[in-house]
Amino acid sequence: MTLIDVRDLRKSYGGRPVVDGVSFAVEEGEIFGVLGPNGAGKTTTVESVLGLRVPDSGTVRVCGLDPFADRARTTLVVGAQLQESEMQGKLTVAESLRLFAACYPRPADWRALAARLGLEEKLDTRYARLSGGQKQRLAIALALVGNPRVVVLDELTTGLDPVARREVWALIEDVRAGGVTVLLVTHFMEEAQRLCDRVAIFDRGRVAALDTPSGLVARTASSTVISFTPSRPLEEDVLAALPGLASVAHHDGRVTLAGTDETVNAVIGLLARNRVSAHQLRVTDATLDDAFLDLTGADA
Numbered sequence: 230m231t232l233i234d235v236r237d238l239r240k241s242y243g244g245r246p247v248v249d250g251v252s253f254a255v256e257e258g259e260i261f262g263v264l265g266p267n268g269a270g271k272t273t274t275v276e277s278v279l280g281l282r283v284p285d286s287g288t289v290r291v292c293g294l295d296p297f298a299d300r301a302r303t304t305l306v307v308g309a310q311l312q313e314s315e316m317q318g319k320l321t322v323a324e325s326l327r328l329f330a331a332c333y334p335r336p337a338d339w340r341a342l343a344a345r346l347g348l349e350e351k352l353d354t355r356y357a358r359l360s361g362g363q364k365q366r367l368a369i370a371l372a373l374v375g376n377p378r379v380v381v382l383d384e385l386t387t388g389l390d391p392v393a394r395r396e397v398w399a400l401i402e403d404v405r406a407g408g409v410t411v412l413l414v415t416h417f418m419e420e421a422q423r424l425c426d427r428v429a430i431f432d433r434g435r436v437a438a439l440d441t442p443s444g445l446v447a448r449t450a451s452s453t454v455i456s457f458t459p460s461r462p463l464e465e466d467v468l469a470a471l472p473g474l475a476s477v478a479h480h481d482g483r484v485t486l487a488g489t490d491e492t493v494n495a496v497i498g499l500l501a502r503n504r505v506s507a508h509q510l511r512v513t514d515a516t517l518d519d520a521f522l523d524l525t526g527a528d529a
């Protein structure tokens with residue numbers, strides 16, 4: 230069942246299109262990632278899904294509701310952690326969670342949620358006194374406290390340390406196991422690769438590619454990376470003639486080739502024929518990072 234349906238969404242600011250015909254559908258129980266360079270239109274899109282921005286044209290449905298026209302009902306089924314949010318500085322963590330829980334007919338147990346997000350020691354701390362990472366955890370807890378069917382998380386783990394980031398990933402996996410559908414905007418490739426069932430890569434207001442993380446990686450010209458230190462230098466034109474080769478790099482006597490399985494087999498044959506031994510030969514799969522760069526020509 231489709232829970233988020235976005236069709237031909239368009240939005241311009243000052244005559245400049247920033248979302249330029251975006252379409253995608255998120256199925257129930259999915260963790261759907263939205264990736265893209267800065268300014269690609271990700272936040273504008275997800276805030277349209279939340280009914281916080283009015284698109285110029287196109288349609289958005291969340292759990293069958295129009296999030297703008299049906300704002301009140303939408304807020305009961307959709308939780309959100311926005312890229313930037315602020316609570317009243319004097320409210321404590323417990324007060325914020327109680328306040329939000331009171332807005333929903335079927336709230337989660339906010340104490341358990343606070344504990345899960347490592348906030349139990351901070352329940353009596355005022356918002357203004359929380360660290361950036363603690364504010365971020367509270368924002369995630371507030372997104373989940375209404376027991377939503379869909380949760381939209383914009384830069385979920387920005388500002389969290391690596392340990393906290395992994396804890397939050399485990400929490401999101403639990404949330405999904407509980408049947409919640411997740412729309413996740415992220416700049417962290419590892420996060421997308423680890424958590425997301427499917428990913429839409431945004432580029433200049435459009436969806437440049439939409440697939441599973443492994444499907445996106447498989448599409449890159451350089452799906453395999455081979456690196457080794459040859460016992461003697463190999464001729465550049467011989468390397469350049471390798472089948473399936475996407476790129477060659479040299480660093481400190483080490484050769485790094487990006488290519489395909491065919492390239493790996495050809496390199497092994499080449500080394501054997503030339504009686505060149507390869508020290509520390511490594512063959513690794515390309516990552517979502519490589520796919521992202523291939524598709525957008527930009528860094529995340």
Ligand SMILES: Nc1ncnc2c1ncn2[C@@H]1O[C@H](COP(=O)(O)OP(=O)(O)OP(=O)(O)O)[C@@H](O)[C@H]1O
Binds near residue numbers: 242266269270273
């Ligand atoms: N309210 C606004 N008024 C004018 N321009 C805006 C407004 N909101 C966003 N933009 C512009 O729209 C473009 C897309 O912004 P958006 O925040 O959707 O991108 P993003 O992909 O989420 O970027 P980031 O990764 O940096 O968060 C940007 O160029 C931004 O400057």
